[in-house]
Amino acid sequence: MFLSADEVARSLRGTAGLIGRRPDALRHFDVSERGFWRSFGAVWLTAPAVTVALALERGTGTALFQLDHVTLAAVAGIVAGFLAVPVAMIAVLRRLGRTRAYVPFVVVTNWCLAAGLTVLALPGCLLLLGLATPGLAELYAAAFGVVVLWLHARATRAILGLPGPVAALVTLACFGLVLGFAAGAHVLV
Numbered sequence: 728m729f730l731s732a733d734e735v736a737r738s739l740r741g742t743a744g745l746i747g748r749r750p751d752a753l754r755h756f757d758v759s760e761r762g763f764w765r766s767f768g769a770v771w772l773t774a775p776a777v778t779v780a781l782a783l784e785r786g787t788g789t790a791l792f793q794l795d796h797v798t799l800a801a802v803a804g805i806v807a808g809f810l811a812v813p814v815a816m817i818a819v820l821r822r823l824g825r826t827r828a829y830v831p832f833v834v835v836t837n838w839c840l841a842a843g844l845t846v847l848a849l850p851g852c853l854l855l856l857g858l859a860t861p862g863l864a865e866l867y868a869a870a871f872g873v874v875v876l877w878l879h880a881r882a883t884r885a886i887l888g889l890p891g892p893v894a895a896l897v898t899l900a901c902f903g904l905v906l907g908f909a910a911g912a913h914v915l916v
Contacts, residue, residue: 735769745881752885756831756835763833769838769841770805776847809840819897820832828886840905876898876902
């Protein structure tokens with residue numbers, strides 16, 4: 728699924744708008760049926776994150792993209808993250824009585840996930856380049872992780888109209904689901 732530069736720019740502008748708490752942030756996302764399906768193409772923006780993860784897993788002296796269990800686990804983990812939350816949210820939004828918000832929720836959180844995974848690759852890049860110690864890279868990753876979780880909770884609250892604590896619980900459940908599927912992919916492959 729190929730994305731236009733305009734679509735990527737608009738969606739990332741919307742993501743940045745959510746971070747900046749701009750009231751018009753959600754209007755940048757294409758929440759049509761076409762936009763829904765195309766938002767899954769945001770997975771391609773995670774290529775830097777996959778590259779960094781493979782480099783950290785393999786070390787810099789080996790071929791990064793050889794087709795083996797390490798590469799399959801990294802790719803399967805990313806794909807599972809993009810599929811698990813939308814599938815699980817069908818039941819959650821039915822339970823909350825907010826099924827009309829399903830498409831906007833998936834579109835926005837797909838773009839936020841892509842941006843978040845890309846940002847989370849930065850500490851690994853610093854570590855690989857020798858610009859950060861392992862401890863400092865972990866600290867950066869933890870700080871960026873908090874920002875990514877906050878962004879997801881902000882999007883959840885804005886789209887679903889949930890109170891802050893409930894939006895935080897939905898975000899933590901989504902995060903746990905993504906981590907669980909990523910870990911499962913790593914174990915199975």
